[in-house]
Every structure is written in structure tokens, then in C-alpha cells.
Amino acid sequence: MREFISWMMPEAASTVANSIDNITYFIMLVSVFFFILIMAGIIVFAIKFKKKSDADKTSPVDNNHMLELVWTIIPSILLAIMFVWGFQVFLTMSIPPKDAVEIKVTGQKWFWTFTYPNGHVESGKFVVPVNTPVKTLISSRDVLHSMFIPAFRTKMDAVPNRYTVAWFEATKTGKYPLYCTEFCGTSHSAMIAEVEVVSKADYDKWLLSSAGPAEGESLADYGAGLYKKNACFTCHSLDGSSMPGPTWKGLWGTKRQFADGSSAVVDENYIRESILNPQAKIVQGFQPVMPAFQGILQEKEIEALIEFIKTVQ
Numbered sequence: 651m652r653e654f655i656s657w658m659m660p661e662a663a664s665t666v667a668n669s670i671d672n673i674t675y676f677i678m679l680v681s682v683f684f685f686i687l688i689m690a691g692i693i694v695f696a697i698k699f700k701k702k703s704d705a706d707k708t709s710p711v712d713n714n715h716m717l718e719l720v721w722t723i724i725p726s727i728l729l730a731i732m733f734v735w736g737f738q739v740f741l742t743m744s745i746p747p748k749d750a751v752e753i754k755v756t757g758q759k760w761f762w763t764f765t766y767p768n769g770h771v772e773s774g775k776f777v778v779p780v781n782t783p784v785k786t787l788i789s790s791r792d793v794l795h796s797m798f799i800p801a802f803r804t805k806m807d808a809v810p811n812r813y814t815v816a817w818f819e820a821t822k823t824g825k826y827p828l829y830c831t832e833f834c835g836t837s838h839s840a841m842i843a844e845v846e847v848v849s850k851a852d853y854d855k856w857l858l859s860s861a862g863p864a865e866g867e868s869l870a871d872y873g874a875g876l877y878k879k880n881a882c883f884t885c886h887s888l889d890g891s892s893m894p895g896p897t898w899k900g901l902w903g904t905k906r907q908f909a910d911g912s913s914a915v916v917d918e919n920y921i922r923e924s925i926l927n928p929q930a931k932i933v934q935g936f937q938p939v940m941p942a943f944q945g946i947l948q949e950k951e952i953e954a955l956i957e958f959i960k961t962v963q
């Protein structure tokens with residue numbers, strides 16, 4: 651039976667995924683069974699007891715104790731099973747194991763950052779060890795978001811000014827999508843990340859290695875990757891098209907007019923300041939909605955982004 655209906659669910663890759671699926675299937679099958687039974691009853695009775703002539707009288711029977719007991723007791727038992735079973739799974743999902751690895755997950759328009767116990771900050775990519783409980787402390791820097799990892803059946807709101815907690819234990823290495831499931835504005839649909847489940851050894855190795863271009867990769871190419879990874883693309887286009895932020899096409903070297911009337915030429919220092927402290931100078935005609943990347947981007951990453959912007963002509 652399980653194999654027969656499992657196409658309805660995404661891949662199950664965490665310890666709780668199967669228990670959640672089982673109770674979902676149980677509730678669904680019970681509902682489908684009674685839906686068919688009741689619908690069939692309505693149709694059969696409507697045909698069988700249709701008033702055929704004016705002489706037909708309504709049945710004198712007005713109750714049946716046995717029948718009423720049956721249709722009260724059976725649904726009560728089924729509901730009790732659903733409640734107790736569901737509550738058990740809910741408790742398992744709600745209480746993170748004591749030895750869980752703790753990772754902070756921050757949502758903001760329109761990307762996710764993951765802060766590891768050693769201070770390493772990663773965006774767009776959520777690397778976690780396999781067969782290890784991971785506790786996520788989730789929050790938001792602006793509006794409501796929600797972290798959803800379908801393969802783990804994990805979903806939790808990201809709320810500004812407070813932490814929410816979710817936990818999971820991945821059972822298979824591989825890559826799984828993470829979505830924002832709380833509509834949060836223009837580029838909500840681009841607010842995705844990739845969960846990468848790796849072996850414990852690879853996880854430790856990954857945590858130790860610092861950010862930087864791969865062997866043989868130019869700084870500008872590395873910057874192009876960061877443009878995607880840090881979701882700059884949700885607000886800045888490369889082809890001149892209009893988005894919440896100014897396009898990067900031909901940005902380098904142009905003269906910028908700011909909302910306060912001052913102006914400056916776009917050079918390394920201006921870009922650096924725009925990334926770390928975007929509110930310092932607001933480009934005329936734009937809203938001050940760019941998030942500050944202070945504490946998120948490393949020095950080398952900022953250099954790479956500057957090199958990349960230079961190449962967008």
C-alpha cells in the first residue's frame with residue numbers, strides 16, 4: 651500500500667519523514683473511505699427511496715440505537731487514533747535532541763544565511779552532516795518568512811525579533827531544495843537555498859575550509875557565483891532591466907546621483923560601502939531596501955563582487 655501511494659510525497663530523507671507520511675496516509679485513506687461510503691449511500695438511498703406516488707408515506711422509524719452507537723463509536727475511535735498518533739509525531743518533531751548541532755538560519759529579502767557554531771556564515775547553501783540531529787534557530791531580519799525543506803518534512807516560520815526552533819536529522823546524503831513558504835514580496839519565488847547533506851567527515855572539512863575562489867577560477871568569476879549565491883540577482887539585473895535595485899549593467903565608473911542631492915563616481919570604495927552599509931548613500935529613484943551585508947560577506951568576497959561588477963558592461 652505504501653509503495654502504491656508514495657508518489658504523492660517528495661523524497662523522504664529525514665528521520666521523521668516516514669512517520670509524518672504514514673499518519674498523513676492514514677488520515678487520507680480514512681477520509682477517502684468514508685467519502686466514498688457516504689456518497690454511495692446518498693446515491694443508492696436517493697434512488698431506492700425515491701417517492702414514487704402520492705400514496706408513499708415517510709417511514710415511521712425515527713431512531714435506531716444500534717445504528718447511532720455504531721456511527722458514534724467508530725468515528726470516535728478513529729479520531730482518537732489520529733490524535734494520539736499525530737501528537738506523538740508532533741512531540742518528536744518539536745523537541746530537538748540534546749546533542750544536536752545548532753545552526754542559525756536567517757531569512758531576509760530575499761535570501762537565506764546559515765551561521766555555523768564556529769562563526770562561519772554561508773548564504774544560499776545549507777551544508778549539514780548526515781545522521782546527525784541539526785537544530786535550527788530561525789529568525790528574520792525584515793518580514794515574515796518560512797523555512798521549508800520538503801524532503802525533511804520540516805517547516806517553520808522565520809519571525810523578526812525572535813527565534814523559532816525546528817530540528818531534523820537527515821538520513822541520506824544528497825542535495826535537497828529549501829524554499830521560503832511565506833509570501834514576502836517581489837522576489838519571494840527566488841528565495842530558495844540548497845540543502846547539501848554530506849558525511850560527517852566532509853562536513854568538518856567543509857567547515858574548516860574558508861571561502862575563496864576555486865583553483866584556477868578568476869576573482870570576477872568567483873564574484874559572479876556570489877552574485878547568485880547571495881541573491882544580489884533578486885534586486886540587481888545584469889542586462890539593464892528594472893528591478894528593486896539599480897542594474898549593474900554599465901555601473902562601473904558612472905556618476906551616481908543620490909537622494910540627498912550629493913553625487914559620487916562608482917569606484918571600489920563606493921561599491922564596498924554600498925555593500926556593507928547601503929543606507930549611507932541612497933541612489934536617487936530607489937527605496938532604501940538593500941540589506942546590509944556587514945558580517946555576512948568576507949573581505950575576499952567583497953573584492954570578488956567588485957571585480958565582477960567591473961566586468962558587467
Ligand SMILES: [Cu+2]
Binds near residue numbers: 796
Ligand atoms: Cu521569504
